[in-house]
Amino acid sequence: xxxxxxxxxxxxxxxxxxxxxxxxxxxxxxxxxxxxxxxxxxxxxxxxxxxxxxxxxxxxxxxxxxxxxxxxxxxxxxxxxxxxxxxxxxx
Numbered sequence: 001x002x003x004x005x006x007x008x009x010x011x012x013x014x015x016x017x018x019x020x021x022x023x024x025x026x027x028x029x030x031x032x033x034x035x036x037x038x039x040x041x042x043x044x045x046x047x048x049x050x051x052x053x054x055x056x057x058x059x060x061x062x063x064x065x066x067x068x069x070x071x072x073x074x075x076x077x078x079x080x081x082x083x084x085x086x087x088x089x090x091x
Contacts, residue, residue: 011038
């Protein structure tokens with residue numbers, strides 16, 4: 001998900017981010033080779049991703065301090081935009 005959200009969506013950047021995250025957590029840094037990452041990413045099923053996205057969003061939402069919320073409230077943004085076009089010319 002981080003790769004998709006990052007402006008630099010390259011595989012090498014995604015692997016660098018993972019290496020930095022693991023190193024910051026005190027783990028042994030994996031190889032910077034993108035081949036293994038690519039193979040592992042292809043093993044994720046859509047079903048797994050459908051479960052991970054809401055769980056990740058909820059987890060992130062719980063970590064937002066009240067000071068960073070708008071007036072102490074969680075903000076929900078929804079796009080209800082609808083575009084209607086007439087099938088006949090306007091006069």
